[in-house]
Amino acid sequence: MxxxxxxxxxxxxxxxxxxxxxxxxxxxxxxxxxxxxxxxxxxxxxxxxxxxxxxxxxxxxxxxxxxxxxxxxxxxxxxxxxxxxxxxxxxxxxxxxxxxxxxxxxxxxxxxxxxxxxxxxxxxxxxxxxxxxxxxxxxxxxxxxxxxxxxxxxxxxxxxxxxxLPHRSVIHLTLVFPRDKAPQPQDLRLQAKQHGFEVVDWAFHLASGSGQFECQLVLQGKGDPDPMALISTLASTDAVVEFKLSPSRI
Known part of the structure; x- marks a missing residue:
């Protein structure tokens, strides 16, 4: 006790x-x-x-x-x-x-x-x-x-x-095309540049059996370029089957 x-x-x-x-x-x-x-x-x-x-x-x-x-x-x-x-x-x-x-x-x-x-x-x-x-x-x-x-x-x-402060923004863009409508890499680079981005890295994948061609691009832009114009362009392009755009960090 x-x-x-x-x-x-x-x-x-x-x-x-x-x-x-x-x-x-x-x-x-x-x-x-x-x-x-x-x-x-x-x-x-x-x-x-x-x-x-x-x-x-x-x-x-x-x-x-x-x-x-x-x-x-x-x-x-x-x-x-x-x-x-x-x-x-x-x-x-x-x-x-x-x-x-x-x-x-x-x-x-x-x-x-x-x-x-x-x-x-x-x-x-x-x-x-x-x-x-x-x-x-x-x-x-x-x-x-x-x-x-x-x-x-x-x-x-x-x-x-x-x-x-002066900086660069990095975003990741994934594009999926039909195999017969896949653009040339230089065309993708030119379109990105028109929207204020530069392609700094890329990866390509051809899905077996599906006939789809996937492009993974790393885009870099000075400051904070608005990606909405790029999204509008991608959404109105018939050749694009699917796309995904995401920032590198939050």
Missing amino acids: DLLRSYWSPAELATNGLIFLHLLGALAVGLLLGYERSYHGRAAGMRTYGLVCLASAALTVVNAFPSMWYGGIGTQVSHEAALAGALAGDPTRVIQGIVTGVGFLGAGVIMREGLSIRGLSTAASIWATSAIGIIIGLGFYAVAVATAVVTILVMSLLRPVERL
């Missing part, structure tokens, strides 16, 4: 309250980061980010109170022994486990659709959120808040800045 009562001792309750405050702060920061992703229509939203930050903080902060583990057994020994017990906790091992686990979670939001890869920014921001949770768990509140603000600014503001 004494051991059971030790779980509800004043010292144990005070420790639980302090841990709970850490978790509330981590949850608030995670929800804030998740809202930015939800606002931009990403799959991982407030719940995902809130739980990642909360769990990272929880696993880290409990490691700071080894003398209060298992009902505060460490408080029943001498002060020197309790101090030695406090030094027994090793947050670096917990951090390694968190980073490994969040790595699997981040890999789950990265999707490949043909030649396009999506979700890299979301995976990176989930990993950053776990780091913020670890920082909160270690008690560096000012650094955690500063890191959260910088992370939000990077996710929200850098993409428009990237568009303002």
Whole structure:
């Protein structure tokens, strides 16, 4: 009974309250980061980010109170022994486990659709959120808040800045023609150039038995050329049986 009562001792309750405050702060920061992703229509939203930050903080902060583990057994020994017990906790091992686990979670939001890869920014921001949770768990509140603000600014503001800077856009175009109506490669290159794109890579495939000729083109354009004119041209071309246009990244 004494051991059971030790779980509800004043010292144990005070420790639980302090841990709970850490978790509330981590949850608030995670929800804030998740809202930015939800606002931009990403799959991982407030719940995902809130739980990642909360769990990272929880696993880290409990490691700071080894003398209060298992009902505060460490408080029943001498002060020197309790101090030695406090030094027994090793947050670096917990951090390694968190980073490994969040790595699997981040890999789950990265999707490949043909030649396009999506979700890299979301995976990176989930990993950053776990780091913020670890920082909160270690008690560096000012650094955690500063890191959260910088992370939000990077996710929200850098993409428009990237568009303002000189850059090139890459899109992937797949065209399917009947075998007897397949155009010459130089004709495809000329049509792409007329719409502001340059063919930088290509692959051709003749489907056996179907009589269809498939062209996979990687198009590159300066800045952000509008692909709608190219889509209209492809949609009105009788020789095109099927086409697919997708950006290289989002």
